[in-house]
Amino acid sequence: MRPAPDLSLYLVTDTALSRPRPVADVVRAAVAGGATAVQVRDKDASRRDLLALTRAVQAAVAHRPDVPVVVNDAVDVALIAGADGVHVGQDDLPAAEVRRLLGADALLGLSVESVEHLAAALRLPAGTVDVVGLSPVWATPTKPDAGPGLGLDGVRELAARARAGGLRAVAIGGIDSGRAAAVAATGVDGICVVSEICTAADPEAAARRLRAAFDRAGAR
Numbered sequence: 001m002r003p004a005p006d007l008s009l010y011l012v013t014d015t016a017l018s019r020p021r022p023v024a025d026v027v028r029a030a031v032a033g034g035a036t037a038v039q040v041r042d043k044d045a046s047r048r049d050l051l052a053l054t055r056a057v058q059a060a061v062a063h064r065p066d067v068p069v070v071v072n073d074a075v076d077v078a079l080i081a082g083a084d085g086v087h088v089g090q091d092d093l094p095a096a097e098v099r100r101l102l103g104a105d106a107l108l109g110l111s112v113e114s115v116e117h118l119a120a121a122l123r124l125p126a127g128t129v130d131v132v133g134l135s136p137v138w139a140t141p142t143k144p145d146a147g148p149g150l151g152l153d154g155v156r157e158l159a160a161r162a163r164a165g166g167l168r169a170v171a172i173g174g175i176d177s178g179r180a181a182a183v184a185a186t187g188v189d190g191i192c193v194v195s196e197i198c199t200a201a202d203p204e205a206a207a208r209r210l211r212a213a214f215d216r217a218g219a220r
């Protein structure tokens with residue numbers, strides 16, 4: 001059995017939004033504040049730089065083996081770094097192929113933006129995908145091409161379908177501390193956050209606020 005990590009507050013990194021701070025410093029602070037999982041995401045980085053970034057993030061949370069480090073898209077980088085998992089989108093490598101490469105113990109996430117995407121994920125053999133990222137909850141400047149948003153009702157419906165099919169669900173897009181409780185109340189297993197943490201003057205405090213909002217509303 002794969003361990004089921006706590007995905008309550010899932011930080012997705014952004015190198016540009018973290019500047020001038022190194023991403024690893026933001027990650028360390030966010031985990032101190034209560035982030036429970038980290039995804040290393042940098043669309044502009046070369047594979048070589050993404051590997052270095054992944055290793056820096058792993059080093060920053062080495063004292064917290066309960067906090068998984070997941071790599072966005074790059075299966076090769078995840079394998080080389082010995083990361084805990086990979087997150088892919090609809091246009092990335094197919095989840096079944098990624099699972100085959102990663103083995104049974106890795107955490108595999110898949111972005112879904114519609115009922116159709118989720119239905120396709122649920123048709124995959126059990127154990128292929130662990131968690132779906134419901135995306136986006138709201139339109140967000142962090143990912144301008146992410147679409148108009150599922151809204152809270154959309155997230156609630158998709159989270160229920162995912163859960164009924166044995167998948168965990170996290171939500172991403174436009175989540176800040178003011179909105180975190182409403183998202184938590186939809187029944188998702190976690191909230192994914194980029195800008196609210198990466199642009200915060202105090203990422204530890206930002207993570208603490210988000211985590212408190214999630215725990216209050218989403219406690220299960």
Ligand code: TZP
Nearest residue numbers: 140142143173174193194195
């Ligand atoms: N996928 C869907 S929305 C998004 C990603 C990576 C960005 C979310 O960023 P923010 O700043 O938390 O809205």
Ligand code: MG
Nearest residue numbers: 073088089092
């Ligand atoms: Mg992708």
